Amino acid sequence: DIQMTQSPSSLSASVGDRVTITCRASQSISSYLNWYQQKPGKAPKLLIYAASSLQSGVPSRFSGSGSGTDFTLTISSLQPEDFATYYCQQSYSTLVTFGQGTKLEIK
Amino acid sequence: EVQLVESGGVVVQPGGSLRLSCAASGFTFDDYTMHWVRQAPGKGLEWVSLISWDGGSTYYADSVKGRFTISRDNSKNSLYLQMNSLRTEDTALYYCAKDNTADSREFDYWGQGTLVTVSS
Numbered sequence: 088d089i090q091m092t093q094s095p096s097s098l099s100a101s102v103g104d105r106v107t108i109t110c111r112a113s114q115s116i117s118s119y120l121n122w123y124q125q126k127p128g129k130a131p132k133l134l135i136y137a138a139s140s141l142q143s144g145v146p147s148r149f150s151g152s153g154s155g156t157d158f159t160l161t162i163s164s165l166q167p168e169d170f171a172t173y174y175c176q177q178s179y180s181t182l183v184t185f186g187q188g189t190k191l192e193i194k
Numbered sequence: 195e196v197q198l199v200e201s202g203g204v205v206v207q208p209g210g211s212l213r214l215s216c217a218a219s220g221f222t223f224d225d226y227t228m229h230w231v232r233q234a235p236g237k238g239l240e241w242v243s244l245i246s247w248d249g250g251s252t253y254y255a256d257s258v259k260g261r262f263t264i265s266r267d268n269s270k271n272s273l274y275l276q277m278n279s280l281r282t283e284d285t286a287l288y289y290c291a292k293d294n295t296a297d298s299r300e301f302d303y304w305g306q307g308t309l310v311t312v313s314s
Contacts, residue, residue: 088256121300121301123239123301125239130305130307131301131304133300133302136302137300142294142302174238176239176241178299178300182255182256183229183241183244183299184241185239185240185241187238
Protein backbone atom coordinates (compact mmCIF):
# COMPACT_ATOMS: atom_id res chain seq x y z
CA ASP A 88 0.00 0.00 0.00
CA ILE A 89 1.05 3.59 -0.56
CA GLN A 90 1.81 5.36 2.72
CA MET A 91 0.90 9.02 3.10
CA THR A 92 2.72 11.11 5.70
CA GLN A 93 1.55 14.59 6.67
CA SER A 94 3.49 17.23 8.52
CA PRO A 95 3.08 18.75 10.91
CA SER A 96 0.58 16.66 12.87
CA SER A 97 -0.66 19.82 14.55
CA LEU A 98 -0.21 23.49 13.97
CA SER A 99 -1.14 26.66 15.84
CA ALA A 100 -1.75 29.79 13.81
CA SER A 101 -3.58 33.09 13.94
CA VAL A 102 -6.32 34.57 11.80
CA GLY A 103 -4.71 36.14 8.77
CA ASP A 104 -1.65 33.87 8.79
CA ARG A 105 -0.44 31.99 5.74
CA VAL A 106 -0.28 28.29 6.50
CA THR A 107 1.27 25.38 4.63
CA ILE A 108 0.68 21.68 5.28
CA THR A 109 2.79 19.08 3.55
CA CYS A 110 2.03 15.53 2.47
CA ARG A 111 4.56 12.98 1.27
CA ALA A 112 3.78 9.72 -0.54
CA SER A 113 5.88 6.59 -0.14
CA GLN A 114 6.08 6.29 -3.94
CA SER A 115 5.30 8.51 -6.88
CA ILE A 116 1.58 9.16 -7.27
CA SER A 117 1.81 11.68 -10.12
CA SER A 118 -0.87 14.28 -9.33
CA TYR A 119 -3.39 11.87 -7.79
CA LEU A 120 -3.55 13.75 -4.51
CA ASN A 121 -6.60 15.21 -2.79
CA TRP A 122 -7.11 17.36 0.30
CA TYR A 123 -10.03 17.32 2.73
CA GLN A 124 -11.11 19.50 5.62
CA GLN A 125 -12.94 18.00 8.57
CA LYS A 126 -14.56 19.90 11.40
CA PRO A 127 -15.58 18.22 14.67
CA GLY A 128 -18.70 16.12 14.33
CA LYS A 129 -18.87 16.64 10.57
CA ALA A 130 -18.03 14.60 7.51
CA PRO A 131 -14.88 15.50 5.57
CA LYS A 132 -15.17 18.07 2.78
CA LEU A 133 -13.22 17.87 -0.47
CA LEU A 134 -11.11 21.02 -0.93
CA ILE A 135 -8.55 20.20 -3.62
CA TYR A 136 -8.43 17.34 -6.11
CA ALA A 137 -5.75 16.27 -8.58
CA ALA A 138 -3.15 18.09 -6.47
CA SER A 139 -4.11 21.62 -7.50
CA SER A 140 -7.73 21.80 -8.70
CA LEU A 141 -10.06 23.73 -6.43
CA GLN A 142 -13.34 21.95 -5.75
CA SER A 143 -16.43 23.95 -6.63
CA GLY A 144 -17.50 26.31 -3.86
CA VAL A 145 -14.18 26.22 -2.00
CA PRO A 146 -12.69 29.67 -1.28
CA SER A 147 -9.72 30.70 -3.40
CA ARG A 148 -7.52 31.17 -0.32
CA PHE A 149 -7.04 27.40 -0.46
CA SER A 150 -4.51 26.13 -2.98
CA GLY A 151 -2.61 22.93 -3.61
CA SER A 152 0.62 22.10 -5.38
CA GLY A 153 3.06 19.30 -6.00
CA SER A 154 3.51 16.14 -7.99
CA GLY A 155 5.33 12.86 -7.64
CA THR A 156 5.82 12.34 -3.92
CA ASP A 157 5.67 15.81 -2.34
CA PHE A 158 2.58 17.97 -2.04
CA THR A 159 1.44 21.05 -0.17
CA LEU A 160 -1.84 22.61 0.87
CA THR A 161 -1.66 26.35 1.44
CA ILE A 162 -4.19 28.62 3.08
CA SER A 163 -3.22 32.13 2.09
CA SER A 164 -4.97 34.04 4.88
CA LEU A 165 -6.52 32.00 7.67
CA GLN A 166 -10.13 32.68 8.51
CA PRO A 167 -11.86 31.63 11.74
CA GLU A 168 -13.81 28.92 9.92
CA ASP A 169 -10.58 27.29 8.67
CA PHE A 170 -9.60 25.87 12.04
CA ALA A 171 -10.14 22.17 11.46
CA THR A 172 -8.28 18.95 10.69
CA TYR A 173 -6.90 18.47 7.19
CA TYR A 174 -6.23 15.17 5.46
CA CYS A 175 -4.42 14.32 2.27
CA GLN A 176 -5.47 11.25 0.27
CA GLN A 177 -3.89 9.48 -2.67
CA SER A 178 -6.14 8.27 -5.47
CA TYR A 179 -3.33 6.81 -7.61
CA SER A 180 -3.91 3.32 -6.32
CA THR A 181 -7.25 1.56 -6.25
CA LEU A 182 -6.47 0.95 -2.57
CA VAL A 183 -6.93 4.52 -1.43
CA THR A 184 -4.95 5.76 1.57
CA PHE A 185 -5.14 8.89 3.71
CA GLY A 186 -2.54 10.81 5.63
CA GLN A 187 -2.84 10.82 9.41
CA GLY A 188 -4.22 14.35 9.50
CA THR A 189 -3.04 17.82 10.51
CA LYS A 190 -4.99 19.60 13.22
CA LEU A 191 -4.98 23.34 12.71
CA GLU A 192 -5.64 25.20 15.94
CA ILE A 193 -6.05 28.81 16.91
CA LYS A 194 -2.98 30.41 18.49
CA GLU B 195 -29.20 18.11 -3.95
CA VAL B 196 -26.93 15.13 -3.43
CA GLN B 197 -27.71 13.22 -0.25
CA LEU B 198 -26.14 10.14 1.25
CA VAL B 199 -27.79 8.72 4.36
CA GLU B 200 -26.18 5.84 6.22
CA SER B 201 -27.98 3.55 8.64
CA GLY B 202 -27.54 0.27 10.47
CA GLY B 203 -24.88 1.13 13.01
CA VAL B 204 -25.40 -0.47 16.43
CA VAL B 205 -23.51 -2.02 19.33
CA VAL B 206 -22.47 -5.59 18.47
CA GLN B 207 -20.37 -8.20 20.22
CA PRO B 208 -16.98 -9.32 18.90
CA GLY B 209 -17.46 -12.01 16.30
CA GLY B 210 -20.87 -10.69 15.37
CA SER B 211 -22.27 -9.46 12.07
CA LEU B 212 -23.89 -6.27 10.86
CA ARG B 213 -25.16 -4.79 7.61
CA LEU B 214 -24.82 -1.09 6.92
CA SER B 215 -26.90 0.72 4.32
CA CYS B 216 -26.45 3.99 2.46
CA ALA B 217 -29.40 5.57 0.66
CA ALA B 218 -28.40 7.88 -2.17
CA SER B 219 -30.39 10.62 -3.87
CA GLY B 220 -29.89 13.71 -5.99
CA PHE B 221 -27.59 12.16 -8.58
CA THR B 222 -27.54 9.29 -11.05
CA PHE B 223 -26.44 6.58 -8.65
CA ASP B 224 -25.48 3.98 -11.23
CA ASP B 225 -23.04 6.37 -12.91
CA TYR B 226 -20.65 6.34 -9.96
CA THR B 227 -18.28 4.13 -8.03
CA MET B 228 -19.15 4.25 -4.34
CA HIS B 229 -17.00 3.85 -1.24
CA TRP B 230 -17.07 3.15 2.47
CA VAL B 231 -14.63 5.10 4.65
CA ARG B 232 -14.40 4.75 8.42
CA GLN B 233 -13.08 6.79 11.31
CA ALA B 234 -12.33 5.29 14.70
CA PRO B 235 -13.13 7.58 17.65
CA GLY B 236 -10.57 10.37 17.82
CA LYS B 237 -8.59 8.92 14.92
CA GLY B 238 -8.03 9.60 11.23
CA LEU B 239 -9.79 8.43 8.10
CA GLU B 240 -9.41 4.88 6.79
CA TRP B 241 -10.73 3.81 3.40
CA VAL B 242 -12.57 0.50 3.67
CA SER B 243 -13.98 -0.58 0.31
CA LEU B 244 -15.20 0.45 -3.12
CA ILE B 245 -17.67 -0.92 -5.63
CA SER B 246 -17.85 -0.03 -9.30
CA TRP B 247 -20.96 1.49 -10.86
CA ASP B 248 -22.30 -1.90 -11.91
CA GLY B 249 -21.10 -3.90 -8.94
CA GLY B 250 -18.70 -5.81 -11.17
CA SER B 251 -15.55 -4.72 -9.35
CA THR B 252 -14.97 -4.54 -5.64
CA TYR B 253 -11.87 -3.77 -3.59
CA TYR B 254 -11.12 -3.89 0.10
CA ALA B 255 -8.57 -2.61 2.57
CA ASP B 256 -6.37 -5.41 3.90
CA SER B 257 -7.80 -4.81 7.37
CA VAL B 258 -11.29 -5.95 6.31
CA LYS B 259 -10.64 -8.28 3.36
CA GLY B 260 -12.38 -11.60 3.79
CA ARG B 261 -14.67 -10.25 6.53
CA PHE B 262 -16.56 -7.40 4.85
CA THR B 263 -18.56 -7.46 1.61
CA ILE B 264 -19.64 -4.37 -0.29
CA SER B 265 -22.67 -4.47 -2.58
CA ARG B 266 -25.15 -2.15 -4.25
CA ASP B 267 -28.68 -2.19 -5.60
CA ASN B 268 -28.94 0.37 -8.37
CA SER B 269 -32.71 -0.11 -8.62
CA LYS B 270 -32.96 1.14 -5.03
CA ASN B 271 -30.12 3.71 -5.19
CA SER B 272 -28.55 1.94 -2.25
CA LEU B 273 -25.10 0.87 -1.11
CA TYR B 274 -24.42 -1.79 1.49
CA LEU B 275 -21.62 -3.11 3.67
CA GLN B 276 -21.97 -6.59 5.16
CA MET B 277 -19.63 -6.85 8.11
CA ASN B 278 -18.82 -10.28 9.54
CA SER B 279 -16.42 -11.53 12.21
CA LEU B 280 -16.37 -8.09 13.76
CA ARG B 281 -13.45 -7.08 15.96
CA THR B 282 -13.11 -4.36 18.56
CA GLU B 283 -10.83 -2.50 16.15
CA ASP B 284 -13.74 -2.19 13.70
CA THR B 285 -15.38 0.27 16.08
CA ALA B 286 -15.78 3.45 14.05
CA LEU B 287 -18.06 5.91 12.35
CA TYR B 288 -18.71 4.51 8.88
CA TYR B 289 -19.23 6.95 6.03
CA CYS B 290 -20.39 6.23 2.52
CA ALA B 291 -18.88 8.49 -0.11
CA LYS B 292 -19.30 9.14 -3.80
CA ASP B 293 -16.69 9.58 -6.50
CA ASN B 294 -16.25 13.16 -7.76
CA THR B 295 -16.07 11.92 -11.35
CA ALA B 296 -16.25 8.40 -12.68
CA ASP B 297 -13.55 6.20 -11.10
CA SER B 298 -11.67 9.23 -9.76
CA ARG B 299 -11.49 8.02 -6.15
CA GLU B 300 -11.94 11.67 -5.11
CA PHE B 301 -14.78 11.86 -2.61
CA ASP B 302 -16.99 14.87 -3.25
CA TYR B 303 -20.02 13.91 -1.17
CA TRP B 304 -20.14 12.07 2.12
CA GLY B 305 -22.96 10.94 4.36
CA GLN B 306 -23.21 11.89 8.01
CA GLY B 307 -21.93 8.48 9.09
CA THR B 308 -23.33 5.60 11.14
CA LEU B 309 -21.61 4.46 14.32
CA VAL B 310 -20.57 0.84 14.75
CA THR B 311 -19.42 -0.18 18.21
CA VAL B 312 -17.92 -3.63 18.71
CA SER B 313 -17.84 -4.43 22.39
CA SER B 314 -18.68 -7.23 24.77
